[in-house]
Amino acid sequence: MGTRRIGLFECCMLLFRTANVPILPDAEARGVASVFQSPTGGGNVLVAAIGLPDPQVLGGETYVAWIRNTPLGQTIPFQLLQTGPVIIEPGVWVGAFVFGPGEAVAPFEDIVVTAEIAPPFIQPSLERIALIGLFNQCRPQ
Structure with missing residues (x-):
């Protein structure tokens, strides 16, 4: 093998x-995702978003970022948290996924941010997608 x-x-x-x-x-x-993956595996994906309405506007309770269609066909969720005082608008949301040596998430298909109701987060609620970005538009830093 x-x-x-x-x-x-x-x-x-x-x-x-x-x-x-x-x-x-x-x-x-809108939002931005920073992707780093070492040639030996391991790395991180950071997602930050601004201007999102309260997730209840989309029928959810919290925002979750999803890395979809990784090299092993996985969909990986990670929760976004609102920063600072929540009374400040526009809302800023941030979250990160960290993976260890030997693991790889890139290249993947896309990242979507959805409004979800509660854990466990198994599959993205496609009717509640707030943001989307395609990996083929990921530009070197």
Whole structure:
């Protein structure tokens, strides 16, 4: 059995608002994902978003980022947390996924941010996608 080759990835990608998200007067909803993967495996994915409405607007309780269709066909969720005082608008949400040596998440298909109701987060609620970004648009840092 051959050894799976892991690639080096160090890039950033934009996450764009979907039609599910109303345009707020303070800021257009958007986000960014920073992807780092070592050639020996291991690394991290950081997602930050601004201008998202309260997740209840989309029928959820919290925002979750999903790395979809990794090299092993996985979908990996990680929760985003709102930073600072929640009364400040537009809301800023941030979350990260850290993976260890020998593991790889890139290249993947896309990252979506969805409004979810409660853990466990198994599959993204496709009717509640707030942001989306394609890996093929991930640009070197």
